[in-house]
Amino acid sequence: xxxxxxxxEHSDGEARAGQFSTPHGTIQTPVFMPVGTQATVKTLDPLExxxxxxxxxxxNTYHLYLRPSADLVAEMGGxxxxxxxxxxxxxxxxGFQVFSLGPHSKIDEDGVTFKSHIDGSKxxxxxxxxxxxxxxxxxxxxxxxxxxxxxxxxHAYTKAAMERxxxxxLRCIAAKTxxxxxLFGIVQGGVEADLRRESASFIAQQDVPGIGIGxxxxxxxxxxxxxxxxxxxxxxxxxxxxxxxxxxxxxDLLEGVARGVDMFDCVLPTRLGRNGALFIPEGRLxxxxxxxxxxxxxxxxxxxxxxxxxxxRAYLRHLFRTEEVLGLRLATLHNLRFLIRLMxxxxxxxxxxxxxSFMDDWLSRFQTIPHAVREASRAARLNSLRTQGDKA
Amino acid sequence: xxxxxxxxEHSDGEARAGQFSTPHGTIQTPVFMPVGTQATVKTLDPLExxxxxxxxxxxNTYHLYLRPSADLVAEMGGxxxxxxxxxxxxxxxxGFQVFSLGPHSKIDEDGVTFKSHIDGSKxxxxxxxxxxxxxxxxxxxxxxxxxxxxxxxxHAYTKAAMERxxxxxLRCIAAKTxxxxxLFGIVQGGVEADLRRESASFIAQQDVPGIGIGxxxxxxxxxxxxxxxxxxxxxxxxxxxxxxxxxxxxxDLLEGVARGVDMFDCVLPTRLGRNGALFIPEGRLxxxxxxxxxxxxxxxxxxxxxxxxxxxRAYLRHLFRTEEVLGLRLATLHNLRFLIRLMxxxxxxxxxxxxxSFMDDWLSRFQTIPHAVREASRAARLNSLRTQGDKA
Numbered sequence: 001x002x003x004x005x006x007x008x009e010h011s012d013g014e015a016r017a018g019q020f021s022t023p024h025g026t027i028q029t030p031v032f033m034p035v036g037t038q039a040t041v042k043t044l045d046p047l048e049x050x051x052x053x054x055x056x057x058x059x060n061t062y063h064l065y066l067r068p069s070a071d072l073v074a075e076m077g078g079x080x081x082x083x084x085x086x087x088x089x090x091x092x093x094x095g096f097q098v099f100s101l102g103p104h105s106k107i108d109e110d111g112v113t114f115k116s117h118i119d120g121s122k123x124x125x126x127x128x129x130x131x132x133x134x135x136x137x138x139x140x141x142x143x144x145x146x147x148x149x150x151x152x153x154x155h156a157y158t159k160a161a162m163e164r165x166x167x168x169x170l171r172c173i174a175a176k177t178x179x180x181x182x183l184f185g186i187v188q189g190g191v192e193a194d195l196r197r198e199s200a201s202f203i204a205q206q207d208v209p210g211i212g213i214g215x216x217x218x219x220x221x222x223x224x225x226x227x228x229x230x231x232x233x234x235x236x237x238x239x240x241x242x243x244x245x246x247x248x249x250x251x252d253l254l255e256g257v258a259r260g261v262d263m264f265d266c267v268l269p270t271r272l273g274r275n276g277a278l279f280i281p282e283g284r285l286x287x288x289x290x291x292x293x294x295x296x297x298x299x300x301x302x303x304x305x306x307x308x309x310x311x312x313r314a315y316l317r318h319l320f321r322t323e324e325v326l327g328l329r330l331a332t333l334h335n336l337r338f339l340i341r342l343m344x345x346x347x348x349x350x351x352x353x354x355x356x357s358f359m360d361d362w363l364s365r366f367q368t369i370p371h372a373v374r375e376a377s378r379a380a381r382l383n384s385l386r387t388q389g390d391k392a
Numbered sequence: 393x394x395x396x397x398x399x400x401e402h403s404d405g406e407a408r409a410g411q412f413s414t415p416h417g418t419i420q421t422p423v424f425m426p427v428g429t430q431a432t433v434k435t436l437d438p439l440e441x442x443x444x445x446x447x448x449x450x451x452n453t454y455h456l457y458l459r460p461s462a463d464l465v466a467e468m469g470g471x472x473x474x475x476x477x478x479x480x481x482x483x484x485x486x487g488f489q490v491f492s493l494g495p496h497s498k499i500d501e502d503g504v505t506f507k508s509h510i511d512g513s514k515x516x517x518x519x520x521x522x523x524x525x526x527x528x529x530x531x532x533x534x535x536x537x538x539x540x541x542x543x544x545x546x547h548a549y550t551k552a553a554m555e556r557x558x559x560x561x562l563r564c565i566a567a568k569t570x571x572x573x574x575l576f577g578i579v580q581g582g583v584e585a586d587l588r589r590e591s592a593s594f595i596a597q598q599d600v601p602g603i604g605i606g607x608x609x610x611x612x613x614x615x616x617x618x619x620x621x622x623x624x625x626x627x628x629x630x631x632x633x634x635x636x637x638x639x640x641x642x643x644d645l646l647e648g649v650a651r652g653v654d655m656f657d658c659v660l661p662t663r664l665g666r667n668g669a670l671f672i673p674e675g676r677l678x679x680x681x682x683x684x685x686x687x688x689x690x691x692x693x694x695x696x697x698x699x700x701x702x703x704x705r706a707y708l709r710h711l712f713r714t715e716e717v718l719g720l721r722l723a724t725l726h727n728l729r730f731l732i733r734l735m736x737x738x739x740x741x742x743x744x745x746x747x748x749s750f751m752d753d754w755l756s757r758f759q760t761i762p763h764a765v766r767e768a769s770r771a772a773r774l775n776s777l778r779t780q781g782d783k784a
Contacts, residue, residue, distance in 0.1 A: 039710065043717040068685070068710045075686060076706055084702045293460065294467060310476045314468055318431065318460045325435040325717055 004182040004209040006241045010351050014233065014260040017350040020210070020241045022088040022140035023180050024080065027055045029241060029262040030346055032253060032339040033090060035270065037389030038063050039073070039083040041336075042270050043329045046085045052305060052337040053344065056088040056140075058265045060389040061133055062097035065123075066116055070136035078138030090141040090265070093130040093172075096148050096214070096246070097389065107147065109164065127171035135178050141210065144172040146186040148215045158190035162199050169206060184243060186212040191220050193231045200235035210241045213261070217247045226255050233260035250279065250342055251368045254359045257346050267390035269339050273331035276320045279338040283367035285313075287331065292317045305337035306330075396574040396601040398633045402743050406625065406652040409742040412602070412633045414480045414532035415572045416472065419447045421633060421654040422738055424645060424731040425482060427662065429781030430455050431465070431475040433728075434662050435721045438477045444697060444729040445736065448480040448532075450657045452781040453525055454489035457515075458508055462528035470530030482533040482657070485522040485564075488540050488606070488638070489781065499539065501556065519563035527570050533602065536564040538578040540607045550582035554591050561598060576635060578604040583612050585623045592627035602633045605653070609639045618647050625652035642671060642734055643760050646751045649738050659782035661731050665723035668712045671730040675759035677705075679723065684709045697729035698722075 003023055010017045020027045034041045034049060037060045041049050049057065064073060076082040079089055098105045098114040105114035111126030125133075130145035145168050149161035165188045176183050185203040189195030203211055213232055216225045229244070236242055241262040247253070248266020256264060269279070276287040280300045285292075287299075295313040307316075307330040319327030342362075349358035395415055402409045412419045426433045426441060429452045433441050441449060456465060468474040471481055490497045490506040497506035503518030517525075522537035537560050541553035557580045568575050577595040581587030595603055605624055608617045621636070628634055633654040639645070640658020648656060661671070668679040672692045677684075679691075687705035699708075699722040711719030734754075741750035 038714045038716055040716045040718045045718060067714055072686060076688060076704060082707055294464060296468060312468060315474055322430045322459055324430055324432050326432045326437060
């Protein structure tokens with residue numbers, strides 16, 4: 001595990017600035033990780049993903065297992081080489097995706113049997129096979145195979161799913177063979193405070209170099225998600241990074257950091273971008289709106305991205321109106337840079353002991369669209385049961 | 393017209409190496425011009441278009457007139473600034489597009505009335521308005537409004553269309569007001585040798601800084617197209633560039649250069665690329681083919697493009713199979729670079745007096761797929777009457 005050292009540089013309240021070392025480079029936290037579901041961050045070249053300051057990307061095991069297959073990726077030298085991304089990669093376990101298949105997946109104590117969303121063919125994941133697949137893919141950080149209980153559900157079912165997740169973690173740890181990959185355990189427990197505490201305590205005791213927090217941002221009110229984080233992070237070891245899985249709205253990133261989270265991923269910025277919804281300091285801008293037709297200004301005059309440095313709102317709107325691919329690219333690039341820069345600024349604020357005022361100030365300008373953002377986020381994760389990951 | 397000087401550097405048989413100066417830079421010929429129908433070369437960022445050695449791009453007046461409108465482009469500072477392309481631009485007149493609308497266009501001596509393919513609204517182009525629109529767009533090279541007679545047709549109709557094209561050219565010359573734009577006249581005459589000669593002689597006498605050759609590669613056998621070029625170029629002034637409109641297969645570029653053509657444009661490379669058909673020195677490679685699933689080699693080991701320098705055939709195939717935008721980008725980039733490099737090599741060969749052997753050698757390796765390439769080229773120009781230009 002010497003490859004994987006988390007250094008807590010500075011705390012400001014619960015907010016943390018740190019560094020996490022991996023075989024493909026050291027990650028400065030807090031960090032937002034762009035999602036490259038099918039071994040590509042949708043619409044972008046890896047050179048662009050790097051140019052906007054991405055330190056690590058996430059890829060989806062379920063999708064890569066089906067296409068092109070873990071064996072093929074391994075044969076091509078692993079995911080880094082296959083997709084020409086030289087920096088750290090994190091793969092999920094595929095668990096969230098196969099459980100999202102709903103009636104097309106069937107769980108038992110040993111694992112999950114499911115049908116491919118592509119051709120209906122039958123497959124099976126177990127904790128052992130999820131680790132085996134991730135070892136073939138070769139990411140720097142791999143995730144334990146867990147059960148994310150569907151919400152809403154009963155306390156009893158949430159408890160059963162959490163306990164199975166704990167048993168599966170032990171099997172994942174036992175199955176793991178590669179020393180150049182970090183296996184993260186995952187805290188579950190739904191929206192039950194007692195279960196979140198129990199799960200956090202259990203995962204904290206395991207010999208894993210990092211900890212995921214799963215099962216949140218799946219439809220519950222934001223306040224409930226923040227509450228669950230407050231039950232969880234104080235029980236986690238200070239010397240390991242905490243990764244809040246699938247969370248990606250600007251306000252959730254800031255609130256998560258305030259509660260001790262170090263890492264985030266979500267398809268929200270890329271998917272919103274492809275739908276013409278662009279982050280600006282005041283909230284969101286829908287580039288399809290006719291009022292931008294003759295606006296010579298950039299999307300966001302305060303942004304340092306390649307889109308905002310060169311192109312007008314009028315041009316962006318033209319590209320979306322005519323359904324040109326370049327529009328998807330420029331919007332994706334901007335939205336990702338927006339979140340990455342937000343985390344860079346958060347880190348700087350933490351190091352300067354002014355995180356709370358930075359966050360308050362930022363949020364006072366940013367008009368969240370609670371319902372709309374929630375729905376988009378929910379859609380991004382749950383809407384199409386067959387297409388979990390970053391799909392069109 | 394001092395802005396626009398063509399310098400013939402060297403002749404090798406009929407093949408010419410030259411330079412054409414414009415307000416946005418000097419173009420080394422022979423040259424292939426990528427098509428950016430809607431103010432964007434499909435899937436690419438202008439920085440990428442420049443990086444592959446593009447010296448000039450073409451944009452379509454008909455499409456820009458409808459969306460976002462010539463007035464809007466002018467208000468945004470012209471096409472160069474709007475799309476952030478700093479080098480020369482050529483716009484067509486819109487004539488080819490409106491005539492392609494078939495029953496949705498109606499010609500008279502004064503101009504053409506047509507219905508928009510987008511919303512069916514009624515519009516009218518005349519020689520004067522086609523020039524007015526192109527002056528608003530602000531390209532370096534603008535084209536005369538001409539009638540490209542549908543093929544096959546009678547000698548009589550081809551003659552009438554040609555004569556109208558000549559009369560319209562005089563009106564275009566009279567209507568033109570900007571000194572920083574070069575207006576090219578267009579030779580028509582279908583596949584009638586006598587009319588091609590008559591048209592070439594007429595256009596040669598006009599005070600225009602360059603000459604387009606239209607109405608070819610619209611379905612006639614390749615040999616007939618080459619024959620028409622042989623009737624045309626010997627009658628054109630040596631001190632003006634010749635632009636063969638809408639021609640873009642590698643073999644047609646080489647055969648065109650051998651017959652004294654200096655400039656080419658076509659949607660073929662970009663459209664083929666988006667369909668996964670990639671140029672290689674041996675012909676074409678269809679990346680969807682299962683045999684490339686585990687091929688670690690680049691598309692073309694002899695290519696210097698960013699795609700071939702970094703990515704394997706296996707990865708490209710994965711991107712196409714999963715319908716990822718990056719696949720379209722990488723394929724487009726490669727195909728364009730392939731043609732641009734071909735013209736760079738042709739120019740070098742001309743300057744070294746070895747063009748014929750260069751071409752023979754190149755064509756002996758390159759397996760043309762006459763029917764398939766013809767059909768693709770035909771499809772690219774004629775298949776969808778409503779979507780002339782580079783459309784998906």
